[in-house]
Structure formats: C-alpha cells, structure tokens
Amino acid sequence: MAVQPEGTPCWADAMFTDLEGAKEFYGDVLGWTFGDSSSQYGNYTQAYADGKAVAAVVPPMPGQEGQSQWCLYFASPDAAATAEKIRESGGDVLMPPMRVGDFGTMALAREPSGAVFGVWQGAAHEGFEAVATPGAYCWSEVFTREPEKADTFFSAVFPYQAKDMEDDDVDFRVFGLGADPVLGRMRMTEDFPPEVPSYINVYFTVDDCDAAVARATERGAVLRFGPMTSPFGRFAALTDPQGANFSVIDVTTTEGEMPGLKDA
Known part of the structure; x- marks a missing residue:
C-alpha cells in the first residue's frame, strides 16, 4: 500500500x-x-x-x-x-x-x-497491508468525556475536516481527510464507569459478528455492547481477557439509513 x-x-x-x-x-x-x-x-x-x-x-x-x-x-x-x-x-x-x-x-x-x-x-513498514476485510482494521473512535478538548486537539494536529452527526441525542463527530471519513469521536455517557479513562476504540472486521462474539466470550472476553445492526454494519464492543477494549463489525450486514452530517 x-x-x-x-x-x-x-x-x-x-x-x-x-x-x-x-x-x-x-x-x-x-x-x-x-x-x-x-x-x-x-x-x-x-x-x-x-x-x-x-x-x-x-x-x-x-x-x-x-x-x-x-x-x-x-x-x-x-x-x-x-x-x-x-x-x-x-x-x-x-x-x-x-x-x-x-x-x-x-x-x-x-x-x-x-x-x-x-x-x-x-519507511519500510508503511502500516496496514489490508483494511476493511475480515480480520483487518476497519474504523476507530475516540471515546471521551471532554469532547471539546479532543475536537480542538485533533483538528489542530492533523489536517482534518470535522462534521457532526445530525442527531440531538448523540454527541458524535466525524473527522475526515477530503471526502474520506477516517476517525470518529463519541462523548462518553454515564454508561461508562467513572474509572474508565478516555481511549480510542479500534474496530476489526469480521464476516459474522455474532459468531465472533461467541468465540470471544467463550475464551473469556466480556461483551460490553451489542451485537446490534446499524447503517454501518452489525457490531459489538468487547473487552478481551487481558482488559483491552476493541470492537468487531460485519460491514456487509446493515440496517437503516445513514445518518446525516453537518459542518462542525
């Protein structure tokens, strides 16, 4: 690549x-x-x-x-x-x-x-050799209780264009490079225990979200959210047996209309 x-x-x-x-x-x-x-x-x-x-x-x-x-x-x-x-x-x-x-x-x-x-x-290692295919990285989101700080920071450090989701119930921002969305930002709600710090949640692609969740929980992972089907795919959030948070998503199984975005 x-x-x-x-x-x-x-x-x-x-x-x-x-x-x-x-x-x-x-x-x-x-x-x-x-x-x-x-x-x-x-x-x-x-x-x-x-x-x-x-x-x-x-x-x-x-x-x-x-x-x-x-x-x-x-x-x-x-x-x-x-x-x-x-x-x-x-x-x-x-x-x-x-x-x-x-x-x-x-x-x-x-x-x-x-x-x-x-x-x-x-240099010799440029990064991901595949994305958005089974087993590969697909998407990521910054989870934070202080979105104003994160928003200002990422827009200053990288040449992002920012858009907000047109949904008054969700505080979600999308950072893009040109026409390509590359990073999300979600305000953490009370659903997150207070001891959980801000973090970047990484999504890995799977061909069957429910089967991946079953394999993960059988091996000791904790299911935090989902599986649920969205316009972006069917996904779930997990914590692996050693405490690392990650999500899995089947991008081929979708439901609903894509949410609108407005300039931030």
Whole structure:
C-alpha cells in the first residue's frame, strides 16, 4: 500500500503480559496468524489476516506492566514535526520520536482529554497491508468525556475536516481527510464507569459478528455492547481477557439509513 495521507489511521498494536494467550485469543476470534517474534524489538510480533499484516502484539517492557490497551497510530510525514504540534496543541508526548530500524519512526502521545495514541512515519513498514476485510482494521473512535478538548486537539494536529452527526441525542463527530471519513469521536455517557479513562476504540472486521462474539466470550472476553445492526454494519464492543477494549463489525450486514452530517 502507498504511504497514507497525514492523519490516516495506519497501524494498531497492543501490549499483553500473556503474549501467547493474546495470540490464541485473537487467532481464534479474528482468524489471525502470527509472524516470528522479533527479539531485537522487544518480541514485537506481527499479526496477519489472509497473509497481510494487520496489527501487532508485544509483551510489555519492564515497568510498563498493567492493563492491556490497543494503540492506534496515525500516519505522519514527519514524526518530529507532529510531536511538536502535539505539544503546541496541549497534548503530551509520552515517547518522543524514535527510529525503529528500517521500518519507520514512532512516537506515543496523549491528547488533552486523556486518550493515548501513536504517530507513525512509515519507511519500510508503511502500516496496514489490508483494511476493511475480515480480520483487518476497519474504523476507530475516540471515546471521551471532554469532547471539546479532543475536537480542538485533533483538528489542530492533523489536517482534518470535522462534521457532526445530525442527531440531538448523540454527541458524535466525524473527522475526515477530503471526502474520506477516517476517525470518529463519541462523548462518553454515564454508561461508562467513572474509572474508565478516555481511549480510542479500534474496530476489526469480521464476516459474522455474532459468531465472533461467541468465540470471544467463550475464551473469556466480556461483551460490553451489542451485537446490534446499524447503517454501518452489525457490531459489538468487547473487552478481551487481558482488559483491552476493541470492537468487531460485519460491514456487509446493515440496517437503516445513514445518518446525516453537518459542518462542525
């Protein structure tokens, strides 16, 4: 795939204390296979769907043990310049840009309302080799209790155009690049326990949402929401056995009219 435009979600990975357990879980739920762990890069292990790289899992570095969480990376032509924009826009750079061999340059950051994300300046590794196919990344949403902070931040750091959903009952914003929507933002409601911080929820594509949910819960995942059918597909939100939140969506099963959007 070609290098993605700035601000495009381009990669996802997660740290798991039980790496083999994570491989077994996602291998069963999403059909992933896994490459060899790279000891040079902390046993970073790529996941593949139908032979194409779609994500990665890695054990935590010493001192970083804790609840697992998926991290979404946004494409950048210059990670150092993006890191500077993050600081100028009120975010925190948790890990400054670091070259990762010939693969590219990465950084980790936190936006002002608390969601952690990554920046990726691709080189030999450009990012997802497939999207919106079974087992691959499809969509993501920033869940936050302070949407004004997140909205201002993401529009300042990346060249997004923002539109709001025409539904007074839902506070939902869509960030786009040109005509392409690339990221959603949802205001967290009281349905979320107060101890749950802002986070970016990553959606992976499946060919049967209900079957994927059944496999996940049989392996110890917690079903948080759904399955339900929407104009975008049939989806469900889950927490995996090690605490990482993610969603699955069957984009071929849809119901209802697409919601209208208005300029933000």
